[in-house]
Amino acid sequence: MAKVKVATDWLAACAGCHMSVLDMDERLVQLLDKIELTSTPITDLKHPPKEGVTVGILTGAISNTTNIEVAKQMRERCQILIALGDCAVFGGIVTMRNFFDMNEALKRAYVETESTVDGKIPCSEELGRPVRVCAVNQVVKVDIHIPGCPPSPDAIYYALSELLEGRIPVLTGDNLKYD
Template identity: 65%
Template structure:
């Protein structure tokens, strides 16, 4: 029987969840014995297989039209979608932007910061994604598994991926979400 295919991507976040995935250390060798690790930010393949994957993992919230496209593509190409980390599950730190207008947020980021030079301006190009309100993944596409944490502990990620690799939906109960 073929190993289940796993793909991942990150959206609006810090990439800490993928760093926590790498923190499973030598257990990553155990994981690749169970799964075919496909497109990820840490591999050369950057999009989930056109013929689909078993498990799709998204980290980060959705804060622009490009993130929406990535989430919809991942959802359409995977059987089980995992929201990994607080940004994916709740909107996380990026969702703090929702308390302000987009214009105020962009002005603060590109014009008002102490490190911005005198010619600072908000980038504008038809090639840039259109910013949106920051949303959790489930606000845009259906999610099957939620793994909270900022970032989730490596042991929790390993447990969840091991369960998924063996065809089981992980039961992330209170004891599973606690650090040792």
């Protein structure tokens, strides 16, 4: 049987959710018997292949226009989209920025940080513009939500195993956590 293709990518994230994917440890190796990780931010190939994958996984919140593009591309190229982690599911800790005026936040990040000398707010046309932070499901349709900061390796393994069995995972008990 051909392996099920899975792609992951991250948006405004701390990488903790991907760490949790790696924390599946030997179970990740077992999964690789049945799935093929076509692309992830921590492998050589970063972008989901044009021919598409079965499962797309996004971690992190939508915080700028690049995030929106990445999310839309993943949505177009996958059949089942998983929002993984509190930031992807709810907006998470990144939404703290919504408490502040955008210029105030940019100034704080690029000019006023204690270690910065002669800081400048980046303004290249090539960069994404910051937007009001929100969950992935505010931009594209999400099929499966796995909250958690980060979600436990158990929850991720459970969700992928259920999908491999042809079932939609329903998180309960210790697999459903918001922190």
